[in-house]
Amino acid sequence: MPTHVPARATRRQWLGLGLLTLPLFVLAIDTSVLFLAAPHIEADLDPTPAQWLWAMDVYGFAIAGLLVTMGSIGDRIGRRRLLLIGSAAFAAASLWAALASDPLALIAARAALGAAGASLMPSTLALIRTMFRDERQRTTAVAVWMTTFSVGVALGPLVGGALLEAFRWGAVFLVAVPIMAVAVLLGPFLLPESRSPSSARIDAAGVVLSIAAVLCLVYGLKALVSPGPEAVDAAVLAGGVVLGAVFVRRQRVVASPLVDPALFRSRTLRSALALLVVGVFTVTAVNFLVPQFLQSAAGMSPLRAGLLTAPIALAAIIGSLAAPALASRRGASAVVTGGAALSLVGYLILTGADPAGPLWPLVTGGALAVLGLSPTTVLTTDLVVPSAPEERTGAAAALSETGGELGVALGIAVMGSLANAVYRLRVDDLLPDGLAAGTAASAREGIGAAHEAAEGLPPEAAEAVASAARTAFATAFSTVGWVCAVLTVGLAAVALAGLRPERPEHAGRG
Template identity: 45%
Template sequence: MDPVSPVLTPDGTLPRAGRTEWVGLTVLALACLVYAMDMTVLHLAVPMISAELHPSSAQLLWVIDIYGFMVAGLLITMGTLGDRIGRRRILLFGAALFTMVSVVAAFATSTEVLIACRALLGIAGATVAPSTLSLIFNMFRDARQRSIAVGVWVGAYSTGGAVGPIFGGVLLEHFWWGSVFLLAVPVMVLLLVLGPRVLPEFRDPEAGRLDPLSAALCVATMIAVVFGMKAIAQDGLGLGPVLALAGGALLAVVFTRRQLRSSDPMLDLRLFRLPTFRTALVINMIGVFVAFGYFLFVAQYFQLVLGMSPLATGLVMAPSGLGFLIGSQLTPRVMPLVRPAYLIGGGLALTGVGLLMMTQLSASDGYGLALAASVVCSLGLAPVFGITTEMIVGSAPPEQAGAASGVSETGAELGGALGISILGSVSIAIYRGDLATTLPAGLSDDDVHSVRDTLGAAARVASELPGDLGDAVLGAARTAYLHGVHITAAIAGIASLVIAVVALRHLWNVPVLDTGEQAGDHDD
């Protein structure tokens, strides 16, 4: 099927999804869950990978980062490619590639092989988000059902992020490091088996050929920008990161000019002329940026400040994921009653409150407060991501749903990269600045350098020092780290409150959803 315009039922309404579509949504949600898990679970395996494969520090960074770089660079390209050759086809290709490469990665015998596998997994992962989202918009034409489906889609990502550390922690306690890659295999095989049966095919029948040069420019732009932002977060401003950002900006200009001159552009930039599309995209990006105000630091706070194990940390962070899941499922039921501006603005305001709660964390008894703050943030962000995602893709023509989905996910990746670079840089600067005056005497230059690098390195150095000196080093490092958390949480909280006002101002005229249907009605 290639629906370019909605097909109405005999009574003049949009067709409602039946059992096949809801089963298809379940399959898509599982794929999204695995995609999210794969972005988080590897961090728990880093110590075991280091001990087994002996990567250099640069190689280890590539193992961790190359997946995100490839995903960010290819989202728009894969979304556009799905519009042209078929969204189900590109999704199933990605699932097959993801399955095969995951098995190879699980048994990798060298760092080089593992880096190559992570890059290929990023290529495969880039097919998931835009394909699943654009398929949902074609499968669920009824507005109320579509809101519920998007809520499930958003909830799948949050659930994957929440359960990834738990499943990963269990596997790593009983098996080798490569076992974390095998988590994806059963789900992707299920997608390959059921996908052709329950997922319809959609594409734009009037789409032209994919422009390879535009695709290469898009990939190069995103990789350069994300690389520059992450490099700044890790090492601060330097020639390399600045050149990467400048190169990315130049490539973006070339890409934009090529799209404007093309009779068949890979990305129709006229989408950005749509006020709803543009505003929702900006709010979504800043929402992801704000999310890093606590995602970036809460896990480290539990592990390195409160001394919890990775598995215990995953269990403690589960309520946050549950809060996000509950919020994303409640949103469609409230949307027919409340304007999007109030839901988005209220959610961002609630998130701001949660982030400001984090400014009161302490090094000894902040467990309950951190847990409460993370749940508040999750409940606040759930309607923001669900509604803005629906507004971004829903405002685009149906034949461009894949491209709009790719833009939506690319915006989220950029928001995350901005969160890492800006909030991470602020936190590192405060951490290192405080330690310049608070570290005890008696440390070697190498130890001082390691302690000022990261809190994890400080914990390792402290464990190797004599009792009192080690305690003093660890105490100073934890205090400096918490100072950075307080400041970055305050910045993110204020940003959340500001963008809440922007949402209220610019989206106030968007009406409530009005379908007259009962939410949750999944009957054929």
């Protein structure tokens, strides 16, 4: 029997890929630049603590909560159409944020940005699947697409810093407007339209359940890692789990589900999603804690700490771009397993980081950990999206993106909680005797609070408190490194067992 050979992408498809990277590049810059502009925004708008927390978090909440819904909408109305609508909406919301004159306007604009952003990510991934039929070319396209996000995160502070030097803080949001305008203008010429032939109505109850479940999960995880979590935060998290279970149950019986349960019959898809969540989870621990270590424990300025983390960002770019060539030679399972072994070495190096010693173990360990796990995010994404029938591509892409969002939320919440718990236990043993109760209580809150409390003490006592805090933080950091090392071993085991090729007669049965 003749074997069907997928058509290879032409120049038009590669130009279209370049266009598809623009929305992701904007999302990456928008994610990283806000933290740089934060002091300027606070000084100008003077938000309350609650308002500022919502201004920072509502963007991520909206993206996470709407990904599944937007993926399903794109399958029905057309992925290119949704991408163009989302790009125009993102530009309009960026202009809204730039001109915000009070905290509530900024919160609303950030929520609109998140909703628009949720329409962009599954649409771009689904269109990549449509445009690149050749397996190796598709993997390369996914790698280029994901690398764009790393480049955007790295360039965001540089672009934002230059704009803040010359203009009002709103200028950092205006970067998105011309870029999205290019996507809207050229999209109809370079991007194909694709949609599901089904005209079934969207399950409104499923939409509400999916949004509520993800929002409760992400909010609960964020709240539990913040100082002084309350019982209501745990209740919200538990509610998210319950709503998620109800959503899954509904998808099994509704005529037109948002996420077809049949997708999960594939062992490869289940394994790829699990690997994606765990891989992002562990990498988030590096991205979250290494900058804290450099600034709080090693006492570096933000600029110098940022320069020292540049090799970690570079490692992410190299790992992502190398994934397609490695996978074509060795297979996804071997590449993910080998990358996990490299990351294991990195995490073991990180366990020995010492704020009083040389910093090369911290930078080297972080770079190796990210270098090894970067191919995992590329290859698992490339496995998830094509695993679904073409009419469900948007939903599959949304599953991949939701897995990444949950990996980030879990990484910050779980590893942040673990680090805080170990820090408190260790610092109690290290604080000098005779400290005032208030000073000791402040030192137990975290290394930043400990340094602030030490400022009002005599030099000898201040150094004792600061030293205790640094040592306790190093212990907490080392503990996180050990946990990540164990998880990486588990990741390698899942890759070996779950990513091996499925026999055609069993594919889809799991």
